[in-house]
Amino acid sequence: MEQQEYAVGATRVAAGRTDGRTGGAGRGTAAAVLAVRGSGSGSGSDSDSGSAAEAAVDGVAEGSADGPQGAAEGLSPDPGLLRLAHWFAAATPGTADDLCTASFGLYSARHLGAAAEPADPAVSWWHGPTAHAAVPRAREARTEGGLRRARRDAAALPVVRSGAKPGRPGRHRRQELGRELPDPLRELQDRSAEELPEAERRIAARLLLAHPLVTASGPHADGFPLIRRHRDWLTERFDTLLGYRLTVGPWHARLCKAGLGPGAVRRLEHPATGAPFTPAGYAQLALALALLVDAPEQLRYGRLLEAMRAAAPDLAPDPPALGMALAALAEWQVLGELSADPADPAGPVDPAFVLTVDRELARAVPVGPPGLADSAADLIRRAAEAEPATAVRRLLAETPAVLAADLPEDRRAWLAEHRLSGPAALAEFLGLETELRAEGVALLDPAAELTDLALPGTGTLAQAALLLVEQLVEEVRPLPGEPGEGDVPIPDALIDGLLGDIADDHGLPTRYLADRTALRRDALDLLHGLGLITPTPRTTWLLRPPAARYAPAPDLHPTPSTGRHSRPTPPPATREGLRA
Incomplete structure (x- = not known):
């Protein structure tokens, strides 16, 4: 009964949390998606929760006397994530983006819009039919505030705005657009009893592919009950088709995506401003995660800064880079609300500011232990490794188009042999349309929902x-x-x-x-x-x-x-x- 109430988005108040959770790892928490450490460090057990509560009382009580040395005590960094932070700091911008994709896998699928046009599959895209959508030729009125970004607002993806968190959006949440957005859940109202489960599964699958980390109280909480309801079917299909592991607990669902290899053109952006992450920003993100996976639920900001300096003296916190890292962690709900000062874009600066930490979500962010790789390039390569069928299906599900000329010989041979059946299975699973041409295959999303970039698009x-x-x-x-x-x-x-x-x-x-x-x-x-x-x-x-x-x-x-x-x-x- 308890799980059912949480699954439908019921809101409770327990130990200061609005979603009913009681500790850093939560009450009744399933095993974390990735235990970054070994079994001896932070498993989310009752004793662990108790020690976290004690640490919270000792570390953030008013008038605590811990100095610079004592501030870092009790916060030991995860060695794998600490190593990852140094790799980020030494990487070029493009390599840092690929390393983030490989180590966190928190990217959205990306598909072209406009419906597929019928044509002979042997015809080249160069000479095939157009899917042209006319662009208005009249001058567009200029709006105050400059550019309206082509990057789609998170609420326009195949999810709906959550009712589990009433009130204004978080400080680092992008504002809703002043227009009515498509609500995929509306289509469920028009489905018969026989069609309903299939429609629910497709919506849940698209949600996970667009947002690999979905929480029960986050911006996409309305889709979380569908994921829990069909978790067994979704787990099997994601594993069979894409080799992705799906873990669904009482409070969050995590789809562990693989890397896309070098040159994937995916990057993290500041949730509010859209500014791209720099290698320094990625380094601060990994360093903060290295400490938060075993942090107490209540943690003073000053204590986190001191622990970061002690763990990596050569990675001195840069305010803009650290601000971007904290904004991303707040977006993923690893951290609670940050500073309420809107004039402070770099995040909380008062050392006494108390951060609320969710260790369970912190442990769910990494998708692979960096300790298995010898270098950043090795980790990027390892994360994208798969047998030919799985590798090609991943590219079809995640990228705008797959060209045979871009594939190694074994993957090119698989695509040629399964040119019809391979894309068709994914198109059915995700509600996409297949466009076959002489050069390759594209899975299209005419609704322009299952993508983080849209063309045609607004703006x-x-x-x-x-x-x-x-x-x-x-x-x-x-x-x-x-x-x-x-x-x-x-x-x-x-x-x-x-x-x-x-x-x-x-x-x-x-x-x-x-x-x-x-x-x-x-x-x-x-x-x-x-x-x-x-x-x-x-x-x-x-x-x-x-x-x-x-x-x-x-x-x-x-x-x-x-x-x-x-x-x-x-x-x-x-x-x-x-x-x-």
Whole structure:
């Protein structure tokens, strides 16, 4: 009965918690997803909870006399996570992103939008039908506050806003958009009794693939009962299809995703500002986790800082980097609410500020012990290892498109042999559509929910990026009859010229009008994240075949453009050939 009440999101008050939990690891807690330490250090038992409570009384009582040396006592770092922190600090930005993906696996699936268009699977994306969605040609009104990010708000993903935590969102929670968002749970109201379990399972699976850590009182708590109700089926399907381990307890569900290998173009961002994590931010995140996995439930901020300095003197806390780390931990509910001062973007600065720590969630964040790897590169490689069938299915489930040319020989052979059955099983499991082309396969999400980046999407940047990619396709894609199953180089001058035309012909925020370099950087970053372009070692770009699905539809009444920044308009015959 108790589990049933919690599963439907009932709110209780016990020992100061609004979700009914009583200690650092919680009452009735299932085994942690990953015991970072050995069996002798913090298993979430009753004695462990008792010692945590005693430590809380000793460590954060008003007027405690512990000095700098005593502040670090009782907080010993996990050696594997401490090692990971040093790897982050020494990594380049791209490697640090890949290392985060491999060690935490808290990334969302990413899929292209727009419905699949019927076509012969042997046809190239370059010459196949377009899934073009027209971009408004009128100037867009500029809004105060600058750019509306193309990155989707968390509430727009395949989940619903939670009713388990009434009141305003947390300080580090991105504000809800002022528009009605799709609510996938509404479709359950229209299902028959026979269809209901299948619909619930699909919603739960999509939720976990978008948010691998779901809590009973977090922003996606409304979907948590579905995960608990179908946990046995979901556990079996995720294991069979993707080799992912799913652990569901009374308070949280954790889908342990694998890494995506080097160059995965996934990164953590500040939950409120969207600023990308730096290697220093990742290092502070891993270092804080190394201490929080065995921390008391109530911990003074000053004590945590002293423990971090004692554990890694060479990783001195940098306020902005530490602020990003604490914001991410609060977003994952490892930490409770941070400083209430909105003018303090770096998090709590008063050493007496008391942090609320959830050890169970802290232990659920890492998905693999770094101690098994010899280096950061070795950990990234190990996390992405899998037999061919599982490896290809993971790419299909997590990435916008899988091109055969990008795969090793064994995985390419599996994809060729299971070109129909492999993607179809995942499409059925996740409610996606399959698009087969000569170069590879894409699983599409026309609802644009199961993705952290959207194209087509709302906002100035998304529309500018869509305009850019459609014009790049029109300019450089191979003509019909020409070989066209590979990437095509993009002249730098063409990118700059097209972006200049877009800036002239469409309303852009003041930031982009004043800084064309920022427009170029952000638009190319979005297209790169969606796998539509890829960089070369010489810092130029290649247009990838899936970009051609956004080719412009024929326009019988084109709107004149200034063309000040573009190369001369091609002859009519050539232009018509490109549009064919």
